[in-house]
Amino acid sequence: xxxxxxxxxxxxxxxxxxxxxxxxxxxxxxxxxxxxxxxxxxxxxxxxxxxxxxxxxxxxxxxxxxxxxxxxxxxxxxxxxxxxxxxxxxxxxxxxxxxxxxxxxxxxxxxxxxxxxxxxxxxxxxxxxxxxxxxxxxxxxxxxxxxxxxxxxxxxxxxxxxxxxxxxxxxxxxxxxxxxxxxxxxxxxxxxxxxxxxxxxxxxxxxxxxxxxxxxxxxxxxxxxxxxxxxxxxxxxxxxxxxxxxxxxxxxxxxxxxxxxxxxxxxxxxxxxxxxxxxxxxxxxxxxxxxxxxxxxxxxxxxxxxxxxxxxxxxxxxxxxxxxxxxxxxxxxxxxxxxxxxxxxxxxxxxxxxxxxxxxxxxxxxxxxxxxxxxxxxxxxxxxxx
Numbered sequence: 001x002x003x004x005x006x007x008x009x010x011x012x013x014x015x016x017x018x019x020x021x022x023x024x025x026x027x028x029x030x031x032x033x034x035x036x037x038x039x040x041x042x043x044x045x046x047x048x049x050x051x052x053x054x055x056x057x058x059x060x061x062x063x064x065x066x067x068x069x070x071x072x073x074x075x076x077x078x079x080x081x082x083x084x085x086x087x088x089x090x091x092x093x094x095x096x097x098x099x100x101x102x103x104x105x106x107x108x109x110x111x112x113x114x115x116x117x118x119x120x121x122x123x124x125x126x127x128x129x130x131x132x133x134x135x136x137x138x139x140x141x142x143x144x145x146x147x148x149x150x151x152x153x154x155x156x157x158x159x160x161x162x163x164x165x166x167x168x169x170x171x172x173x174x175x176x177x178x179x180x181x182x183x184x185x186x187x188x189x190x191x192x193x194x195x196x197x198x199x200x201x202x203x204x205x206x207x208x209x210x211x212x213x214x215x216x217x218x219x220x221x222x223x224x225x226x227x228x229x230x231x232x233x234x235x236x237x238x239x240x241x242x243x244x245x246x247x248x249x250x251x252x253x254x255x256x257x258x259x260x261x262x263x264x265x266x267x268x269x270x271x272x273x274x275x276x277x278x279x280x281x282x283x284x285x286x287x288x289x290x291x292x293x294x295x296x297x298x299x300x301x302x303x304x305x306x307x308x309x310x311x312x313x314x315x316x317x318x319x320x321x322x323x324x325x326x327x328x329x330x331x332x333x334x335x336x337x338x339x340x341x342x343x344x345x346x347x348x349x350x351x352x353x354x355x356x357x358x359x360x361x362x363x364x365x366x367x368x369x370x371x372x373x374x375x376x377x378x379x380x381x382x383x384x385x386x
Contacts, residue, residue, distance in 0.1 A: 043123040043124050043125050044123070044124050045121055045122070045123050045124075046121065046122065046124055046147055047100065047119065047120070047121050047147070047148050047149065047150050047151075047152055048119070048120065048121075048122055048124075048145050048146060048147055048148060049117050049118065049119045049145070049146050049148050049152070049154060049318065050117070050118050050120070050132075050142050050144070050145055051115060051116075051117055051142065051143045051144035051145070051146075051320055051323055052074075052078070052113065052116045052117070052118060052140070052141070052142055052143070053113060053114050053115065053116070053140075053141050053143055053326075053327060053330040053331075053334075053335075054074050054112060054113050054116065054139060054140040054141070054334075055112050055139040055140075055334040055335055055338050056074065056107060056109070056110050056111045056112040056113070057110055057112070057338050057342065058072075058110075059072055059073055059074050059109070059110070060072060060073055060109045061073055061074070061106065061107055061108050061109050061111070062074045062075060062103060062105070062106050062107040062111075062113070062116070063075060063103065063106050064076055064079065064096070074107075074140060075103075077136060077137060077140055078118075078136070078140065079093045079096065080093070080135065081132050081133075081134075081135035081136045082120075082122070082132060084135040085125070085128070085131040085132045085134065085135055086123070086125055086131070087122040087123050087124075087125050087128055087131070087132065088120075088121075088122055088123070099120045099121045099122070100119070100120055100121050100153075101118065101119070101120045102118065102119050102120070102153050102154045102155050102156075103116065103117075103118045103154060103155065104116060104117045104118070104154045104155055104158045104161065104297075104300040105155075105158075105161055105297055105300065107295075107297055108292060108295075109292065110292055110293060111292060111295045111296065111297070112295075112296045112297070112334075112335045112338070112339075113296060113297035114164075114296055114297065114298050114299070114327050114330065114331050114335060115297065115298060115299045115300060115320065115327055116297055116300070117154050117158075117300050117318070118154055119148060119152050119153060119154035128145060129142050129143075129144070129145050138334075139334050141326075141330060143320075143323045143326045143327060143330070144320055144322070144323045144326075146315075146316045146318060147314075147315055147316065148305075148309075148315060148318075149309060149315065152305075154300075157302055157304070157305045158300050158301065158302060159249065159301045159302060159303045159304055159305075160226060160247055160248060160249050160250075160300075160301040160303075161247070161248065161249075161250065161251065161297065161299070161300050161301070162245060162246065162247040162298045162299040162300075162301070163245075163246050163247075163251070163256055163295060163296065163297055163298055164243050164244065164245050164246075164295075164296050164298045165243070165244040165246070165256065165257075165260055165290070165294045165295050165296070166241060166242075166243050166294040166296065166336065166339045166340075167241065167242060167244065167260075167290070167294045167349055168181070168184075168239055168240065168241055168242075168343060168349050168350075169184060169185065169186040169233045169240040169241060169242045170182075170184035170240070170349075170350075171264050171290075171349055171353065172186060172190055172191075172194055172242075172264065172267045172268070173268065174267070174268055174269050175268045175269045175270060175356075176269070181350055182238060182239050184240065185233070185240055186233045186240060186242060190267065191230060191232075191233075193267060194230045194263060194267055195229050195230055197263045197266060197267070197273070197276070198228040198229055198230060198244070198246075198263060199228065199229070200276055201225045201228050201246075201259055202225050202226070202227060202228065203224070203225065204222055204223070204224045204225075205222070205223065205225070205280045206221050206222050206280050206281075207221055207222070207223050207252060207255055207259075207280070208221035209258075209279045209280075209284065209285045209287055210252070210254065210255045210258040210259060210262075210279070210287060211252040211253045211254055211255050211258070212253055212254060214252065216281070216282040217282075220252075221252070223248060223249065223250065223251065223252065223255070224248060224249045225246065225247070225248045226247040226248060226249075227245070227246070227247045228244070228245070228246040228247070228259070229244070229245055230242050230243070230244045230245075231243045231244075231245065236336070236340050237340060237344065239340070239343075239344065241340065244260060245298070246259070247301075254289050256295060257289045257290045257291070257292060257295065258287045258288070258289050258290070260290045261287060261288040261289050261290040262275065262276060262279065262287050262288065264288075264290065264353075264356075265288055265356055265359065265361070268353075268356065270356045270357070270359065270361070271359075271361040272361070275361050285361065286359050286360055286361060288352075288355070288356055288359050290349075290352065291348040291349055291352050293339055293342055293343060293346075293348045293349075294339055294343075294349075296331075296335055296339075302318040305318060306318060306319065
């Protein structure tokens with residue numbers, strides 16, 4: 001009987017010790033979590049901008065669709081990395097308004113960016129850029145971070161945006177040219193013609209024909225283009241490519257792709273040059289939309305902000321001069337190869353060129369509407385910023 005009582009006593013002592021150990025472990029865990037949160041709060045919370053480069057292939061654009069896991073976006077990966085790196089709390093990742101998040105430009109499905117800029121509030125943790133990149137895939141990189149004023153909004157403070165469009169030069173081959181597309185080389189005269197036509201876009205015009213769901217009386221259809229030109233072509237993997245650069249204050253849904261599509265149609269001989277002038281009038285014009293593959297957000301500009309705050313001794317100018325080599329390296333490693341390989345494998349430009357014959361540039365407004373309904377034309381989310 002005494003032995004049983006002694007054994008029961010030892011069991012109770014063991015249970016008591018086990019309970020104390022569990023309580024201690026729980027206390028240490030809570031203490032550790034409180035310490036971690038306390039350490040994070042020691043870092044200053046500041047408004048910053050991040051310079052981001054990304055390859056858009058496989059993504060449904062830049063802008064996050066909270067609550068939708070079906071269509072992955074660039075911001076899904078970015079927000080995840082911000083939370084995991086510890087520079088924003090988890091609830092800010094769920095509700096992005098809490099960190100005052102804003103992007104300079106929306107980019108559409110598959111569209112890449114060499115110099116996208118986003119603004120947000122973060123804890124300025126040690127080695128913040130490196131720690132964010134640790135949780136990002138290699139085809140999305142934060143290349144720079146700068147402090148900005150507390151009320152800074154990357155979309156509203158952006159004066160202009162420069163896009164580039166990478167395309168095979170055979171896009172400008174005349175429709176009567178019957179050689180292998182891969183062997184086409186852009187002549188000096190054709191390049192001059194292309195740039196003469198692109199220069200016609202400079203200034204303010206009514207681009208209602210270059211977007212969806214905007215009429216000729218809509219003031220927002222008027223857009224200011226600062227420059228547009230095609231650079232000298234270059235050869236990659238046996239095929240010649242060229243880069244079109246366009247800088248404007250802002251762009252509407254599909255506007256850039258249609259601006260390029262119309263010039264291609266004119267150079268190839270499918271449309272008369274007079275169509276360009278007519279497209280800025282009130283009459284509805286059927287303008288072809290070039291493929292989205294080659295479109296890249298190149299640079300965003302903050303001239304007015306830089307003039308006011310760039311040399312105030314507290315803030316840095318948002319010109320990213322020190323990051324230019326990183327941007328160039330990212331384009332060479334991820335953006336150009338993706339566009340060129342996809343073009344060679346999927347022939348998106350070659351297939352699109354074959355559809356130019358169905359466009360009727362002299363059609364009336366009612367005829368165009370009928371054709372668009374018949375063909376089920378896409379007027380989905382835009383590649384550009386409004």
